[in-house]
Amino acid sequence: MGNKFWSILFGVVMAACFIGFAISPFMGWWRPDGISSHAGDVDFLFDVILGITAFFFVLTEGILVYFMWHYASEEGKHPVSPAKDFPNVLKPLAGLLTSQHHVELAWTLIPAAILIYIAVAQVDTWANIKYESRKSHTESPTASLQVAVSARQFEWRMRYPTVARYKKWQNDKKSSDAKTVDEFKKDYESFGKVPQADDVHVVNELHIYQDHQIMVWLSTRDVIHSFNLPNFRVKQDALPGKLIPVWFKTKEGKECWNTTWDADKHRYVDGVDPKTGKVAMDASGNPSKEFMYDIACAELCGWGHYRMIGRVFVHQNEADFLNWLSKAEANNKLRTPDR
């Protein structure tokens, strides 16, 4: 095989990789639309890193392929001696390139600066997402929607406050009476740790509503699971023996609700396109999965790990959410609650 063949092979394969990644967003092989308040920041940082790495990918692979092409040995060619054979484009840099010290310094300091930029750029976003969950949200204008999520092989069990308790939180919070506010704080902060007999239990369905923050109290009773909401850019392992807070908020000002009351099925269904208000259909007339939001366990938890999947139901507003909650509460009273 010719001496130039290998540089062509490397060039073609690397170009194919680059093109493959570049067309992915248009082929549907890309992240789903982010619908939490921090999704934009996460996606932005991803794109920043993607841009920087794409640049260095093209640069280094380009140099490699060019050198493989240019410096391929030829039959009977005498070994190159150091002073000769600078390609014309690099001649102005010959002084720099013959001094190893300068070159090493340059290609250490420049990447170092870029890497420090990348690292520092992450700090705030990480803090906004993860530290937020450690704060007490009793000071924020409206009380967060609190849900206790208990994972087990292989399902998610959600525990909600009753409608009355939830409404009381929202009212008492705004009260001018210091004692009421104190009691609110106490009751509100006890929710994650202390289950009540009348709490509302639901399996595999996380119900939230638009433009509102959610506080999830995450636990597991057997092995490690991971509470993973890809559409919301949320992921947190549930650790046996620990109660871990997870905080997120649906994206402000974005119509991202996906559930509506289905009178025929007598339940709330998801997969609703907020533009039409109806369950979205795909080309073949089946319900489309575009507006269904998985709670997909992301940490290996046993044989059923792959199908440990719940769904997020985003209601249009608080009223619609409370409507669902009251139905769930009524339903709940008909059953013997298990632990």
Next chain:
Amino acid sequence: MDTHAAHGTEHGHAHHEIGFIRKYIFSEDHKIIGIQFLFTSIIFLGLGGILALLVRIQLAWPHAEIPILSDYFKDNAGRMSEATYNMLFTMHASVMIFFVIIPFLTGAFGNFTIPLMIGAGDMAFPKLNMMSYWILWPAFVMISFSFFVDGGAASSGWTSYPTLASTTMNAGEGFHSPAAPGSGHGQIFWLASLLCVGVGSMMGSVNYITTIINMRAPGMTLYRMPMTIWAMFITAILQAFALPVLTVALILQVLDKTIGSTFFMPDGLTFGNWSIDAGGGQPLLWQHLFWFYSHPAVYIMILPSMGMVSDVIATFARRPLFGYRAMIYSIAGIAGLGFIVWGHHMFQSGMDPRLGTGFMLATIMIALPSAVKVFNWLGTIFRGNLQFTTPMLFALGFVSLFIIGGLSGIFMAATPVDIYIHDTYFIVAHIHYVLFTSSLFGIFAGIYFWFPKMFGRMMNEPLGKVHFFLTFILGNCVFFPMHMVGVAGLRRRIPDITAGALEGRLLPLNEFMSISALLLGTVQLIFLANFLYSLFLGPKASRNPWNSNTLEWQTGDPVPGHGNFETVPVVQCGPYEYGEHGGKDNCPQTEKCAVPSSH
């Protein structure tokens, strides 16, 4: 310090006959031990590869009957059960990491190259060296046998996170686990075999460190050592410091699983209707201990390849290695930073998120020495006279694909981005770019490069080039789309991607990757055929077929006997004197260099 004792000569003149068993089986000769590691690693590479192909078949056709093996799955209508799938990927990773890559690099190449390249007669402790290989055999037996125990082999992932892996029945109720079928007997075998592998690596690393410090030939100063040796040296130090932690963790989990201790078991665990009485442990402790070893282990699996690739590239570019000292410092930098970044595997694990920030900063900084190495390899081929032999092609393939593996690492290091891509196929893509298309490419380069020195015969070049050509293309076809499906949200470790709403749309890409993987696996038979054919029928090799400078090519015979060198070599110059040298284009380390290069 850098001159060695009379060890080499002592052995070189000992021409007493030794029997077959002492010479080839229970051998104390580092070369034979290296070759033993090589053969067992190749066998386990085959096993690990078959496991990978079964995983890929299930991923692409999740609802199909498994061909050939459908009898084995007759309880499940010929389809693979989920538990079997978990077992397959767990054992694929465990075999590839602990029985293929590490034994290949530190066992086979470490053993074979270190004494030869520093001009020593053998290792410092030949008997310990022999033991470091034979202690692997209990591990081989246990890991292979574990497929056949009740419940099957380990199936909790190669990371074996408690409480999935560590749960077991109360005392007296046997070793079945209520958590997962494979976390009963299979998990105990897994832990025990890893213990043996760890002890073996420990013996090896102590030996390598001592040999490199004490037994270098006269004139072989530290800064005249080839990069392979520097890489092996630093890797051995990494192993010596990190392995005890893994050993401890393994023993703790063995105790949890057998005598009912609860190091990793918190209070109040309930599996179905079955509760555990004891508690008080911490599952996160395992993750810290495990990753404190296993992150450095990632570098144990790449640094020796980097060293070997540096030597191969310099040899076939006929150029001095660019930035020799910078290369050493960057290997040391990677190794040093490698000890303080283990937490980046645990950003979403439930440890304090403030720790994440610190671990992120250290992790992103590892990209720096890695980048320096890539630039230096490019600097080495700059103005070179590139000879595209098979080892050179694999070495250049290593550089090209390590760039991808290195760059994709930055995404995971960034904590907010990691929230989204953690435990998706993006990380699977990353690890395979680093371990398959980098480490294994380095191993292939090493095999093609040192085969003549190991066996005195040349491997077939055209077949080698076909092997590279197909492996390079198909490797990218298998692993590159994993980036895309990862970004699209595909979780790792799931046997049926159609279970959720988000992932099913990626099935066509999965099918493409699986078909490529089946072809990639088949292509490796070309290598196997070439290896076996050349072993017996390849053309006889000369003493120094590549015109290389380093000491192993300056021995008297093409395949040196026990003791390696007829007379103790005296090193006169550095290992990378390629380029114009009085009518030749290289100067071996044993000769005085007419035109020493500027560094």
